[in-house]
Amino acid sequence: MPRGSAPRAPQGPAASEPERALLAQAVALHLPDIPAEVPGGSASALLPILHHIQDALGFVPPALVPEIAAALSLSRAEVHGVITYYHHFRSAPAGRHVLQICQAEACRANGAEALMAHAGARLACAPGATRADGGVTLEPVYCLGLCATGPAATIDGQLRARVSAAAVDALAARIEGEAP
Template sequence: MAGVVQDVLARRAADDGALLPILHELQDRIGHVPAQAVQDIAQALNLSRAEVHGVVTYYHHFRDRPAGRHVVQICRAEACQSMGADALMAHAELRLGCPSHGTTADGEVTLEPVFCLGLCASSPALTVDGEVHARVTPRRFDALMAELRSGQ
């Protein structure tokens, strides 16, 4: 993991506005932004550790620990909220047994909020491992999770 961090920093640290591209690449390559990388990033960009940590924790997209084997993201933007996304999130938390930003006890599914999937006319929407699903009801959510857990 340290090698990946050093590789990313070596290639991107001199770029203008490098912080977000570095964080995105680390998340893409490692699956999260490791806490131990924050100091290395800060040093490479001449920022404080608090500044880097603040960006990592401000954006919901970045994780500070590995996600589960599958990632479910439920849209929390206004259009989806108006069509039942809050109830869908509550249902998902209950069914999965983990809170938003959490991972199931078996490490299989991480549940995350996301702010706008661009499917406002087809809300509420969610993604399962990047695959978009629209007009998702609690019943459809349960079916998607059954498919996911059965390996289909």
């Protein structure tokens, strides 16, 4: 890559027709909110469009990145950069269960690092990854708004305070109980 050039978004297969239709729906819903005369206005529709797609599919397909970029007159690298900057967005489907553990400062002071290490070992899943059998996704997140009652986590979208190793063990037992 030439010095000083922007990082490139990964190339991959083309978007499917249902994915394109979903993007068209998202653009129709969110782009008209932005007055055409606002400088960079179409770029401000990016986050609502990404949310719309992830709410529908559970992730933002990498194949849609060039289509989103074209729809908003942005570069692929700009769209890719936003998706990777915000931990909320996924580029691949999540597991059947999702455990998010806050790793921000206040929760770290209450044992969040040890809780993440326990979760990684007990669930056999690296932080930031989905287990090979699709049983669980383990995600570090940075502040869930429960800073005084950490460590905070979400388990399948449910916000939890003072999460213990026992809560992780209970989730692991549930997942093992579901295994074929």
